[in-house]
Amino acid sequence: MxxxxxxxxxxxxxxxxxxxxxxxxxxxxxxxxxxxxxxxxxxxxxxxxxxxxxxxxxxxxxxxxxxxxxxxxxxxxxxxxxxxxxxxxxxxxxxxxxxxxxxxxxxxxxxxxxxxxxxxxxxxxxxxxDVNDNAPRFLKENIHFEIIESTPPGARFSVGVADDADVGSNSLQGYELGTNEHFAVEVKDSQDGSKFAELVLRRALDRESESNPPRTGTAQLWINVTDANDNPPVFAQDRFRVSLREDAVPGSTVLNVSASDADAGTNARITYGFGKMPIKVLQKFMVNSESGTISLQEELDFETTRGYVLLVEARDGGGLVAHCKVEVEVLDVNDNPPEITVLSLSSPVPEDSPVGTVVALLKVNDPDSGENGQVSCELSGEAPLSIVASPGGSYKVVTAGALDREQASEHRVSVVARDRGRPALWSSTELVLEVSDVNDNAPVFEEAAYSAYVAENNAAGALVVRVQARDADAGANGRVSYWLAGGSAGAAGAAPLVSVEARSGALYAQRSLDYEQCREFWVAVRAQDGGAPARSSTATVRVFVLDRNDNAPRVLWPAAGAAAAFEVVPRSAEAGYLVAKVVAVDADAGRNAWLSYELVQASEPALFRVGLHSGEVRTARAVSERDAAKQRVVAVVKDHGQPALSATATLHVVLAESLQEALPELSDRDAVSELMSDVNLILVVSLSIVSLLFVSTVIFVFFFKFRQSRKPPIFITSDKELYSTLGSKAPYNYCSTEGTFLFPAATGFSGASVESGKC
CATH class of the missing domain: 2.60.40.60 (Cadherins)
Incomplete structure (x- = not known):
């Protein structure tokens, strides 16, 4: 066949x-x-x-x-x-x-x-x-029938079902039987659409004439003609359908099939068994040979096999066989949680990624069916991410908001997949998304403006102040360098005063500072990161130079180094009389410039006193006749620095009612010289010039008179004539025979006379 x-x-x-x-x-x-x-x-x-x-x-x-x-x-x-x-x-x-x-x-x-x-x-x-690459085949290569010779024509015998692994038009189309005068084959369609064959007896058999007629074909049929048993077993139906949950335990009853036989005795005794089936089916099920009860031997798995077709045979004692088909449908049970597979994860992701950027691709699969295999996914965790379903059970994890590495450099979220079974099963997986840095932050100084204080006379290279800027970015984007960006005198003017170290932000003095020359200045410091493009910010540093007590007080009056100054105090002066005022200044500042005055030396210590802060020299008591006409007073001027610096001022006091009265007391040359120097150095020069002019005039007059009159030498001329001549031509006074020297009127001291040893 x-x-x-x-x-x-x-x-x-x-x-x-x-x-x-x-x-x-x-x-x-x-x-x-x-x-x-x-x-x-x-x-x-x-x-x-x-x-x-x-x-x-x-x-x-x-x-x-x-x-x-x-x-x-x-x-x-x-x-x-x-x-x-x-x-x-x-x-x-x-x-x-x-x-x-x-x-x-x-x-x-x-x-x-x-x-x-x-x-x-x-x-x-x-x-x-499908390609037609599989030939149909019977489940059994050899099918044996035992038919008694008295079987009437028209009797049918089930040949069984042939299998073809191909589908559609390439699958099983029909059955054929080689030329045979006793048998024919008829093709029938089962309820599931499959085709099965039945062998039909066309004419009566005669065992004595042909007990085993030869047949050819893919399946060989051996027919033994026997006596008696002329009724094969008959199943209640040709096809049985049964449903079985996949969680059924081994040993569970699947179905009880039964067949009947109209014969009697041993010919009606039926035994059951399976026809030729794949080994995996025979391992799953067993049939009781006596009762026809089919039971489960191994656990079922809907995800592996969703159904089985069992071929059951019923054989009577005379050897006649009937077949039926049992279709076992495996019912799904929600026994598989969803499976989450991360197909791709873009980590790290730049923090400037736009909203909607895909950062991960997931595949979610649930091998269960129906609602048991319908899966929904969600994200758990605080992160600017969302999950979007794609066709085919895939999901995209996308950014749902702006990322900021400075706030969160890493996001951890759990993807939870849950099916719709009852009870629902779920699974989860964790996604770790790192956020990479983008140079979106400029350096920020700890202070917008810095103040630094440096004592003057510092050493070159001394630390002035350290500025610090922080950049929230990472790597090169957060690496800060410092530069000078200008100053109170411009970048060029400020550069000689301070410099900045590029990495640390430390400002160092380039040279020694002098408070008296520069009391304060400012510079602008720029902090710049290493990003591309770079970002920067600027801070102002104001440097205040602190004073040191490096300048002693300087006495302006009386002038130091010149001839001694004289002050005339009347003898009628009472206590508190203002003699003079010592004037001094200090180039320093603050306490270093606070001056105080003390009397350190005096001819009559009890006669004078000096104001502690004013520098005014006053009489401490009334002047008496016993006090010497000449008094010498020495005052010291001190500042309040640490250590204190000082200077002295010397004052000469003459006790007299007027300057004319005081002059006789100053008869020594040094006193006159000091007085002249104290009045004015220009006066001395003027007197010298006047004297020179006077001598020149006298010589000129003598020479003129001698040439004009050729009279006796002018040395015998009467003084009266000479004086009258000089008096009419010379604009200056001159020295008299009494030894009195008259100052020129132009000096402002006309009428004042100075006693001299000789003219």
Whole structure:
């Protein structure tokens, strides 16, 4: 008996099939989804489709975009690969539709394709089309029937079901029986659409004439003609259907099948068993040979096999056999939590990434069915991220708000996937997203304005102040350098005074500072980071030079180093009479310039006193006749520095009612010289000039008179004539025979006379 199938390929069908490999069909099923169709049994390296072109990527973009296949299942990853150079999708290993999808009417492989920079995910589905590469076969290679010779024509005997792994038009189409005058085959359709064959007796058998007629075909039939048992067992129905939960425990009863036999005795005794079935089915179930009860031997798994077809035989004692089919549907139980696979994670992500940037791609799969396999995902944790569902069970984790590395350099969120089963099962995975730095922060000084105090006379290179700026960025973006950016005298003017160390921000004095020359100045310091482009900020540093007591008081009056100054105090002066005022200044400041006066030496210590802060020299008591006419007073001027510096002032006091009265007391040359020096040095010079003019005039007059009159020498001329002549021509007074020297009127001291030893 041969099993027939419909032949669809002509003599050139093989070559046409190979040609179809290069004509793979593709189309877009939806946004971000591609679909291709290829025949099974393609060899490794066969083209599936121009994936990069269909995604809108050019060949120049491929190195940067990094097109790659990614899937939650390792098996799917091995089926296909992407060429990095041209972006085409190729078969990575031999594809067998029957092995991949079994007897399913359709077969397709879904996987994800990742594109980077920016990150995106595309769903690709490849339909595997069936090729007629499997021949039909009976479950048993040899089928034995024992038929008694008295069996009437028209009796039917079940041959069973043949199997064809192919689907559609390539599957089982019918049964044929070789030429035979005793038997014929009839094809019947079962309720599930499958076809089974029955052997029909066409004419009466005669055991004595032909006990075992030979037959040919794929299955050999041996027919033994026996006596009596002329009724085969009959099942209550040809096909049974039963549902079984996948969590059924081994030993559970699946179904009880029963058959009846109209014969009696041993011919009516029925035993049950399984027909030829795959080993995996025989391992799962067992049938009681006496009762026909089918029970479960091993645990079921809906995700592995969703149904089984059991072929049950009922055999009577005479050898007649009946068959029925038991279809066991495995019911899903929510026993699988969702599986989360991280396809791609872009970490770190720049902090200036716009909202909606894809940072992670996830694949969530639940092998359960129905509501048990319907999954929803959510994020738990405080992070500016959200999750978006994509077709095919994929999810995108995208930024939902602005990122700020300075506030949070890392975000940890949990992706929770939960199915809709009852009770619901869930699973989670943690995503750690690092945020990379962008130079979005300028350095910030600890203070907007700094004040520094430096004592004068500092050493060159002394530390003035240290400024500090902090940059919230990281790496080179947060590395701060310092520069001078100007000052009170401009950048060039300030540079000689201070310098700044680029790394530490320390300002150092370039030279010794002098409070008396510069009491304060300011410089601008710029802090700049190492980002590109760089960011900077500026702070002002005001430097105050502190005074040191490096200047002694300077006496302005009486002048130091000149001739001694004289003050005339009347003898009638009472206590408190103002004699003179010592005037002094100090170039320092503050306490270093606070001056105080003390009397350190005096001819009559009890006669004079000096004001502590005013420097006024006054009489401490009334002047008496016993006091010497000449008094010498020495005062010291001190500042309040540490240590204190001082200067002295010497004052000469003459006790007299007037200057004329005081002059006789000053008869010594030194006193006159000191007085003249004290009055004015210019007066001395003027007197010298007047004397020179006087002598020149006398010589001129003598010479003139001698040439005019040729009289006796002028030395015998009477004084009266000479004086009258000089008096009429010379504008100056002169020295008389009494020894009195008269000052020129122009000096302002006309009428004043100074006693001299000689004219």
């Amino acid at each position: 041969a099993v027939r199938r419909r032949q669809r390929l002509g003599p050139g069908g093989g070559r046409a099939l190979l040609g179809a490999v290069l004509l793979c069909v593709w189309w877009r099923a939806a946004a971000e989804r591609l679909r291709y169709a290829i025949p099974e049994e393609l060899g490794r390296g066969s083209l599936v489709g121009p994936l990069a072109r269909d995604l809108g990527l050019s060949a120049d973009e491929l190195p940067a975009r990094k097109l790659q296949v990614a899937s939650a299942g390792k098996k799917q990853l091995n089926y296909f690969s992407v060429n990095e150079e041209n972006g085409n999708l190729y078969v990575n290993e031999r594809l067998d539709r029957e092995e991949m999808c079994g007897d399913s009417a359709t077969c397709s492989i879904s996987f994800e394709v990742l594109v980077h920079n920016p990150l995106n995910i595309f769903h690709v589905e490849v339909e595997i089309q």
